[in-house]
Amino acid sequence: MQKERDPLNLGSLPMVEPPSDGWPLIRAELEKGRQQRRLLRYAGSMMAIAATVVLAVGVFIRQPAPVTEPAAVPAPAQAQQTLDSLISLSQQLEVQVRSIREDVGGMPTDSLVYQVELEDLIAQVDEELSVNPDSLELWSHRVNLLLDLSRIYENQLRRDYHRMASL
């Protein structure tokens, strides 16, 4: 059976020693990520407080807005409009994905593998967008990847819900 699987006996080759210890870099990256998450959480709570303050002040000092004619602005080109909508959609999806992710518990390995692949692809697109920020093709690709990612989380939430409901 094994002979059939590996007729040249490649499996007999010894494992390869890494040229150096890879752990210090991994540890540094993990620590960096942890600090960033802490900062994000802090920034998130600050923004929530700021939003509450703005809302409260707005309620008290709201005045009827004067009716004015809309300023005559030149109609933006079709491409620019599409680009703006894609960027805005991408931002909305980003927020949506972040919010669902917090609700999802453990994921099956297959979904997790797929999720990691999608996130890698999004990172690749982001890298390309840093060079070519107005590419319609790249933004559209990013939106599609985010849609796939949010679908994975939604399916997982649905599965979690059914599991809880059947208990």
Added chain:
Amino acid sequence: MAMTPFEIEMDDITLARARRGDLDACEQIFRLFQKPAFSVAYRVCQCPDTAQEITQEAFITVFRKLGQFRGDAPFWGWLRRVVVNHAISSIRKSPKIDPVEFQDHHGSSESASERVDMAMDLESALATLGAEDRAIVWLHDVEGYNHGEIAELFGKTQSFSKTRLSRARARLKGLLEGGGLAGLQEAAARG
């Protein structure tokens, strides 16, 4: 079927500690799997520095996502999949990485000189393959991937995997039967 070098049992306690972000537990897992992970990355890309980068990136990804790993499949299978995905992605990005010279990076613990010679022949022959062929033959013959899984990894059909495997094996067999390292050098001298 023989086990892949990745097939290492992980105890649940270490895994649970790592899931909570305990870096000592993460290091324990890294030490356990570093060699098989590096080996598979090296077999695919044939470049020690790239293999090291692939291994590090894969471990960082796995540790960051560990909180979401439910454990419905063995941990080693997931880790291997992430390493292999990173490796395939690296050969897609730089398809030109294809050194043919022999590099002996492994610790030589073999005692029988004949076995070492044979291993050197296999190493050298393997290094002459194109990156995709090498990855396919290694994933299929050593790591036990089936054609469906290989096809999915490369985004191609199963016939692609079958054809490339058969071509890679035929080339390796030819090189090994044609005198191994000496045969390769003669073939290179003949141009």
